[in-house]
Amino acid sequence: MRVMGIDPGLTRCGIAVVSGPSAPIPGSIGSAKPGFIAADVLRTHPNKDLEFRLAEINTQLNRWVETYRPEVLVVERVFAQHNVSTVMATAQVAGLAMVAAASRGVPVAQHTPSEVKAAVTGYGDAPKEQIQHMVKRILGLAELPQPADAADALALAICHVWRQGSAVATDTAQQTSAQQRWAAAERAARRTGYRSGRGRLGKKPS
Structure with a gap:
């Protein structure tokens, strides 16, 4: 599985791709080792008009999606800050990334900065x-990923790989618990002469 992480920004937009298990391993959060594929920062000049800067980012984002063909694209969830213009520009770039993914049928996920930090470093x-040091260690890189925006994008992708494993583990545990409850009820019903096929027990969990 290829996961593309986007740390949205108008002047500097972090972008990265990591590999993960083709199917998340139940209970594998933090243990499935992501693999480094690529990382960089997309840049625009602050002296240019907004529409041209967005067009440049859009072109670069689409080029990355076409080149690396991710199976999921992860964007940092944008929160309000004191600088409204910065927040708006960041949200616009995040929107461009989502459209680039959606137009190709690529699923989009979002994680908050604190979720990413907690997943990668254990501290929100x-x-x-x-974050740079932990990303270097997790991916087995020879040196720190530079600049910080690229490291943030890598951290986003790593976070998603690990959280996917955690989600599957939760779903599997819930399914197993339901199956165990059904089996116990069926045994009890047999002892009292009822059969599951008569609808007494309900539908068996799959």
Whole structure:
């Protein structure tokens, strides 16, 4: 599975691709080792008009999606800040990334900065330097990923790989529990002369 992470920004947009298990391994959160594929920062000049900067980012985003063909695209969830213009530009770039994915049928996921930091470092308020060091360690890189925007994009992708494994583990545990309850009820029904096929027990969990 290829996961593309996008740390949206108008002047610097972090973008990265990592590999993960083709199918998430139940209970594997933090243990499935992601593999590094690519990372970079898409840049636009702050002196250009907004529409041209967005057009440049859009072209670069689409080029990356076409080149690496991710199976899921992960975007950092945008939160309000004191600088409204910065938030708006960031949200616009995030929207471009989502459209690039949706137009090709690629699923989109979003994670908050604190979710990503907690997944990668174990601490929701970790500084950027710590994220860089942990990303380097997790992916087995020879040096720190630079700049920080590229490391943030890698961290997003890593977070999604691990959270997918956690989600599957939860679903599997719930399904197993339902199957166990049904089996116990069926045994009890047999002892009292009822059969599951008569609708007494309901539908058997799949």
